[in-house]
Amino acid sequence: MRNKPDTRSKLLDAAARLFYAHGISATGIDAVIAEAGVAKMSLYNNFESKAGLVQAYLEARHQQWLDLYRARLGEEPGGHDGVMAVVGAYLDHAEAGYEHGFRGCGLLNAAAELEASDPGRKIVAAHKEEVEQFLQGHLGKLTSPDTARDLAERISYLLEGAISRAGLEGDSRRLRRAGDMISSMVRAL
Amino acid sequence: MRNKPDTRSKLLDAAARLFYAHGISATGIDAVIAEAGVAKMSLYNNFESKAGLVQAYLEARHQQWLDLYRARLGEEPGGHDGVMAVVGAYLDHAEAGYEHGFRGCGLLNAAAELEASDPGRKIVAAHKEEVEQFLQGHLGKLTSPDTARDLAERISYLLEGAISRAGLEGDSRRLRRAGDMISSMVRAL
């Protein structure tokens, strides 16, 4: 195996930057390899096609969110803290300092330019479903299963709506306001 | 002036179908004119460029939403009915029977593939802001201005989040559930 700089990672990082900033279809293969500083054949050695690179991008983005979430999540968090760890992961993503500006949730943006039948949409749908499950788990410590389920759904909508509107405006303020709403909803349980 | 079939409308309708179903960058000019059944020069007689066509698409989509909303809005609606007219417009869009499937809010999807600096994003941001203002106006009939403002913001997030998740799943169920949440929130005022 070759040593560290890791061609595949360079490609994935470059693709992530460009896909997020300019969109997926607007980003050509040549732009990705130039940004990665890598030969074109290296892309096709590591990924089956552009679609394969997109798939890997979606999965990496999902994993990144999980990492942010786990970093926010202490051990044995209470219900309120657990919910706020989810909110915190959204805030971290929004405030990550993108070169070309914050443009909302990368996974939602990607899904928005994929055909209805594209398997990438399922990845994004599953990711959002998993986030809702995390919320439901935390809320279950504070209230009945039925209430936890309903509230998790409601909080999911608040978060996704807030990050969409925040993306349109280019900053995280609306996400912070949604976080405040969510915090007080959970505290009121 | 030429008579009815109206070349410009044919182009705008064709562009709307293709842009919504396949995304904007993935839709070429040649596909648009083929779908419209129109010569290429007719596109450039009616629009400055593809970007101009996109701009017109965004404005038309905004106008369509306003039409759906006004159709739902009786005269002198009460606060609850007014809010539910907004919700109804979202539902109408979701259930409009797209050839290639429901894929969420066309304006959010479009914004998702526009650069942060693209003027089209401002159109979408302003549209969402206007929707929130409508909500605030209706809620103002039922409660204090401060509460109306806060609740309008919250309902906006619920709606945008619900339509995003509904789009990922390809049907309007999540939007209906959000509508139920919103209805009971407003009734509780």
Next chain:
DNA sequence: GTCCAATTAGACCGATCCGTCTACCAACTG
């Protein structure tokens, strides 16, 4: 030192991109 697998730069492919241009045509206006 020899081998091997990964990487390199870049030529090359056919297809498609957005946009321009020409030449012709149909319908309405005066």
Next chain:
DNA sequence: CAGTTGGTAGACGGATCGGTCTAATTGGAC
């Protein structure tokens, strides 16, 4: 009638698209 307007069909251009290929080079593993 002549003139104007907006449409048609399609060739054309240069750029870029995703993807393949070759030939030379690299850096361990043995």
